[in-house]
Each structure stands twice: as structure tokens, then as C-alpha cells.
Amino acid sequence: MNHQIDSYQLNTMLSSARIGELLKKYDRSGPRYTSYPPATEFKTLTAQVYLDALLQRGYAALPSDPISVYIHIPFCSTPCFYCGCNKVITRNPSAVRKYLDHLRKEMALLRLQTNLHQRPVTQLHLGGGTPTFLDDAEMTELIHHTSHYFNLVNHADRDYSVEVDPRTVNLARIQLLRGLGFNRISLGVQDFDDDVQCAINRQQSVASISALVSAIRICGFRSLNFDLIYGLPLQTLESIDETLRHVIALSPDRISYYNYAHLPERFPAQRAIRAEDIPSASVKLQMLTTIIGTLTAAGYEYIGIDHFVKKDDPLARAQAEGKLCRNFQGYSVEKSQELVGLGVSSISSTGFVFAQNAVQLERYYQALDANQLPIERGLVSKLEDVLRREIIQQLTCYRSLNIDAIEKEFNIDFAQHFSATLHELEQFERDGLIRWVDPKHMTVTTEGTLLLRNLCMAFDEYLQRSTPLRPLFSRAI
Ligand code: SF4
Numbered sequence: 001m002n003h004q005i006d007s008y009q010l011n012t013m014l015s016s017a018r019i020g021e022l023l024k025k026y027d028r029s030g031p032r033y034t035s036y037p038p039a040t041e042f043k044t045l046t047a048q049v050y051l052d053a054l055l056q057r058g059y060a061a062l063p064s065d066p067i068s069v070y071i072h073i074p075f076c077s078t079p080c081f082y083c084g085c086n087k088v089i090t091r092n093p094s095a096v097r098k099y100l101d102h103l104r105k106e107m108a109l110l111r112l113q114t115n116l117h118q119r120p121v122t123q124l125h126l127g128g129g130t131p132t133f134l135d136d137a138e139m140t141e142l143i144h145h146t147s148h149y150f151n152l153v154n155h156a157d158r159d160y161s162v163e164v165d166p167r168t169v170n171l172a173r174i175q176l177l178r179g180l181g182f183n184r185i186s187l188g189v190q191d192f193d194d195d196v197q198c199a200i201n202r203q204q205s206v207a208s209i210s211a212l213v214s215a216i217r218i219c220g221f222r223s224l225n226f227d228l229i230y231g232l233p234l235q236t237l238e239s240i241d242e243t244l245r246h247v248i249a250l251s252p253d254r255i256s257y258y259n260y261a262h263l264p265e266r267f268p269a270q271r272a273i274r275a276e277d278i279p280s281a282s283v284k285l286q287m288l289t290t291i292i293g294t295l296t297a298a299g300y301e302y303i304g305i306d307h308f309v310k311k312d313d314p315l316a317r318a319q320a321e322g323k324l325c326r327n328f329q330g331y332s333v334e335k336s337q338e339l340v341g342l343g344v345s346s347i348s349s350t351g352f353v354f355a356q357n358a359v360q361l362e363r364y365y366q367a368l369d370a371n372q373l374p375i376e377r378g379l380v381s382k383l384e385d386v387l388r389r390e391i392i393q394q395l396t397c398y399r400s401l402n403i404d405a406i407e408k409e410f411n412i413d414f415a416q417h418f419s420a421t422l423h424e425l426e427q428f429e430r431d432g433l434i435r436w437v438d439p440k441h442m443t444v445t446t447e448g449t450l451l452l453r454n455l456c457m458a459f460d461e462y463l464q465r466s467t468p469l470r471p472l473f474s475r476a477i
Contacts, residue, residue, distance in 0.1 A: 019285050019286065020282065021431075022451070023282060026451050026454045027281050028454065028457070030454065030460070031460070031463070032306075032453065033305070033326065034329075035327070035328060035354065035389075036385065036389040036392045036456075037379060037381070038462070039354070041379060041462050042356055042377040042378050043378075043379065044376065044377060045353075045355055045356075045375060045376070045378030045380075047367075047373035047374075049355070049375075050350070050355035050373065050378065051114065051373070053351045053352065053353035054113075054114045054350050055114065057351045058114060058115045058116070061119065061338075063118045064119070065119055066120050066334070066337050067119045067122075067150075067337050067338045067340055068121070068122070068123035068125070068332075068338070068340065069123070069125070069146070070124075070125045070127060070328070070329070070339060070340070070341045070342065070347075071126050071127070071131075071142070071146070071343050072127055072128060072129065072342070072343035072344060073127070073128045073129045073131040073133060073134060073343065074086060074087050074088045074099075074128060074129040074343070074344050074345070075090055075095060075130060075133040076089055076090075076128070076130045076133060076165075077089070077090070077130070077133065078201065080190075080200055080201055080202040080269070081200050081201045081202075081269050081270060081273050082190075082229060083267065083270075084266070085129060086359060087130075088361060096134055096135075099343075099344075099361075100134075100138060100145075102364065102365055103142070103343055104149075106342055106343070106368055106373065106374065107148075107150070107342065108149060109368070109373055110340070110373070111149045113373075116150065116338070117149060117150055118151060119151060119338075121150050121152050122155070122157075122334070122337070123158070123159045123160075123337070124146070124152065124158075124159070124161070125160075125163075126142075126161070126162040127163045127329075128163055130163075130165045131162055132162075132164050132165055132168040132169050133165075133168065136173065136176050139176065139177070150340075152181065154181070158183065159184055159333075160182045161183075162184070162185060162186070163227075164185050164186065164188070165188050166187055166188065166189070166209050166212050167203075169212065170215075171211075171215045174212065174216055174219055175215075178219040178220065178221060183221055184221060184222060184225070185216050185221050185224055185225070186225040186226075186227060186256075187209065187212065187213075187224065187252075189204075189226045189227060190229050190232070191229065191243050192243040192246045192247075193234070193235070193239040193242065193243060196239060199234045199273065199277060200233065209250065223253045223313075224253050225253065225255065225256060226247060226250075226254075226255050227256050228243070228255060228256065228258070229257070229258050229260050230258075230259060230260065230284065230287045230291060231259055231260035231262075232260050232278075233277035235279055235287070237287060237290060240287050240291065241290065241294070244290070244291065247295075254307070254308065254309045254310075255307070256306055257291050257295075257306055257307075258306050259284065259288070259306070262275070262278055289450070292450075295308045296308075301313075301316050301319075303315055303316060303319050303324065303331060303397075304324075304331060304396050304397060304399070305326075305453060306330065307330050307331050314333055322398070325393060325397060326393060326396045326397055327339065338350045341355075341356070341357060344357060344358060344359065344364040345357055345358070345364075347378075352380050352386070353378060353379070353380050353381070354378045354381070355375045355377075356375065356378050357373075357374045357375060358374045358376045363376065385461075386410075387406070387412070388459050390409065391459050395452060395455055395456055395459075396456060399443065399444035400441070400444065401441070401442040402440070403439075403440040403441065404440045407440075425442075425458060428458070432445055432448070433447055433451055433455070434455065
């Protein structure tokens with residue numbers, strides 16, 4: 001199946017009248033669907049439920065079945081005003097000592113109580129916060145402990161990635177990260193415009209990023225990702241054009257271009273951003289079409305919500321081969337692994353269970369000091385959740401829905417089960433956002449790709465039931 005976006009069609013279709021019409025109907029709040037059900041639906045969950053699920057899965061899994069490990073480092077030295085991550089702002093380097101000791105304890109408890117350590121870790125991701133808040137010795141210690149308690153591998157096709165704040169590294173640190181086994185780097189670029197950088201309290205010059213990109217290439221990292229954001233204060237269509245010009249010149253292999261979510265009630269740092277400096281929804285939609293149009297014209301493929309990759313990237317191949325999946329890191333190649341989340345606020349998933357560690361650092365420490373895994377919240381998926389997750393995966397990964405396959409896999413009559421949703425989809429069809437190839441096969445049109453989240457919302461049972469008292473999600477546009 002061809003998943004390519006017709007950027008010419010996208011630009012010509014989106015007249016300002018058309019943008020206004022779409023905004024009126026579809027500018028709603030909703031999840032990004034990095035999981036279904038979304039993490040906002042998690043309730044209190046005991047560590048025992050998670051352990052039981054791991055043990056059950058452990059009996060069924062082969063020792064050669066791979067797992068993914070995510071490690072969260074929450075510390076940052078200064079706040080970026082747009083930030084919605086779970087982080088701890090500190091200038092106290094000794095905060096790391098206590099954290100590393102507790103991470104080690106968490107790994108040791110898992111090793112004692114499960115057989116995860118026997119299985120190869122084919123995907124490792126170090127995220128934050130700022131993982132590079134750790135100094136060289138601390139980073140080395142962390143990887144040493146991880147390899148002691150888990151089966152880190154040396155295969156060329158492993159994906160070991162680290163999020164890097166460009167302000168915290170130099171050539172020597174990049175070399176160290178490569179030497180420790182990381183083969184993918186994600187640089188937090190966000191935007192290249194000086195005024196925008198000032199407004200978000202994150203200043204990093206084009207020259208400094210360019211020097212890091214050269215270092216990353218020299219050190220032989222297999223893949224470089226840029227994290228960028230549109231909808232930031234003081235951004236304009238012209239400044240986005242200029243940022244895109246620098247991005248294309250630096251040629252990262254992957255680009256994550258997120259939609260800024262302004263939720264100051266939820267994320268206090270965002271109160272430093274003046275609402276009047278944020279581009280309107282209409283300008284944001286034009287920014288998104290510019291981003292998709294410019295990057296696809298430069299040879300990138302838009303693989304789905306927020307994500308672009310070069311044509312020969314493993315994610316592009318996985319999409320063509322039907323092996324793409326959406327997860328907490330965005331998109332990934334494999335589907336059947338356990339995800340083991342370590343560190344404060346990290347989320348794990350195994351079988352039907354999502355399990356999240358304590359979000360507060362003190363509670364994370366308390367649980368581990370009592371020799372308990374620090375799980376506090378999560379969810380045991382119902383069969384209905386699994387069904388809807390599969391539909392949302394098809395939409396977000398392939399921008400299509402194969403109803404035949406869904407009916408066979410879940411033994412349902414789709415028309416009967418989703419009669420209300422199908423009624424809702426009629427509006428999407430009238431608006432030219434979806435197209436029925438035949439009665440059992442729906443595809444998302446080029447214009448519909450801008451509103452993929454809205455389409456997923458139509459299948460989100462939790463969203464339909466919820467009446468949030470305060471905004472939990474960003475707007476889809
Ligand atoms: S954006 Fe990243 S570096 Fe900035 S405060 Fe948030 S977690 Fe820290």
C-alpha cells in the first residue's frame with residue numbers, strides 16, 4: 001500500500017475558507033494515542049498485578065523473545081517554558097547519586113522477581129528530563145548497571161537511543177555515548193529562530209547544533225532524530241520556513257515535529273508563555289501543511305502523527321511491510337515485545353497490563369526503600385480496549401482500516417459493534433477526510449492525515465464517556 005502524502009494536493013486543497021471550515025468542526029482536545037487507553041485513564045494498580053502479568057508472559061515467552069527498556073532521567077538544569085514532561089529542575093548534581101542508586105535497586109528487584117534478564121534487550125531508550133544531565137561517570141555507571149541486570153546485546157540492528165539536550169554535550173560526550181553502545185541520538189532542537197528560543201527559554205545556536213550533527217556523523221551513529229515543535233510562541237509561517245531550511249540542510253534521518261500543547265493549568269512552566277504570542281489554530285494548521293509539504297518535497301516520508309523519516313529508514317520499511325506500531329516513543333518497528341519502564345513516572349506494558357511508576361520522586365524512592373517495585377497506577381486492558389487499540393494502531397500507522405481483518409481477529413460484526421461510530425464517520429466522509437475503497441476497507445485521504453487524531457477519537461470509548469473538569473489533552477490542531 002502507498003502511504004505517501006500528496007503534498008501538492010494538500011496545499012491546493014487547503015484554502016483559507018476550507019481551513020476555517022475544518023477548524024469549526026474538528027478543533028477539539030484529544031489524546032496523541034501513543035497508547036490506548038491513554039495514560040489519563042490509568043487507575044491505582046499494585047505492583048503485584050504487574051509482576052503477575054510479567055510472570056505469566058514469562059512462561060509463554062521464549063528466552064530469545066526481545067524486550068524494550070525505557071529509562072527515565074528526570075533532571076534538568078533550567079525549565080523550557082513549553083515543557084509538559086515529568087522533570088525535576090535542579091542545579092544540584094548530587095541529586096543524581098540518590099536517583100542512580102534507586103534505579104539500580106529497581107533493576108535488581110526486577111531481576112530477582114522475573115526472568116526478564118534472560119531476554120535480549122533489542123530496544124533501549126534513555127529519555128527525560130535530560131539524560132545528559134548525568135556526567136560521564138554517572139552515564140557510564142548507569143549503562144554498566146543496566147547491562148548487569150538486563151541482557152544488553154551487541155547486534156548491529158539493535159536500537160539503543162538517547163535523548164540529547166544540545167546545550168549539555170560536546171564532542172567528547174558524543175563519543176562517550178557512542179562508546180557506551182548507543183547507536184541512535186535524538187536532539188532536542190525545537191526551533192531555530194532566536195526570538196522563539198528566547199520566548200521558550202531554550203537558546204541554542206544553529207552553529208552549535210550543526211557542530212553536534214557533524215560529531216554525531218563522525219562517531220558513526222546509525223540514526224539522528226530532531227525533535228521540533230510547531231505552534232510555539234512568536235513562531236510565524238516565515239520562521240517555520242527558515243527553521244525547515246536549516247533542518248533540511250542538516251539532514252537528520254528522522255524528524256518528530258510535535259504540535260505544542262498549551263495547557264498552563266496542567267503544566268505550570270507554561271504560565272511563562274503569553275497566550276497572545278501563540279499562533280492561532282488556523283495558522284497552526286497552515287504551519288502543519290507547510291511542514292508536511294516541505295519535508296515530503298525534501299524526500300522525507302510522513303509516516304503518521306508528528307513523525308517523518310527518510311525513505312530508506314527502517315520505520316518507512318516497517319510501514320510498507322505492515323510491521324509498524326505506535327508506542328510511547330512515537331513509532332517503532334516491532335510489536336510483540338514487553339516494554340519495561342524504569343525510573344520515576346515510567347510506563348511499562350506487558351500482555352494486557354499497563355503499569356506506571358510513581359510520578360513523584362519521593363514516592364518513587366519510598367517504594368524502593370521498602371523493597372517494593374514503585375508501581376502506582378496502570379490498567380488491565382479489557383478485550384474491548386484491545387479491539388479499539390488495534391483499530392487505532394491501523395489508523396495511526398497505516399492511515400487505513402481493514403475491517404475484514406478486524407472482524408476475523410475479534411470475532412465481531414463490525415457494522416453492528418460500531419454502528420454509532422460508523423454514523424459519525426459519515427461526517428468525515430462528507431468532509432473528504434476518509435474514503436471507502438470497498439465496504440470493508442477504509443482509507444484516510446491526504447487532507448484527513450492532518451486530522452488523524454480526530455479520526456482515532458471517534459473510536460475512543462473513554463473520550464466519549466469523559467467530561468473532564470480541566471483540560472487533560474492538547475487540541476488536535
Ligand atoms: S523540554 Fe526537556 S530539557 Fe526542557 S525542561 Fe522539559 S524535559 Fe527539561
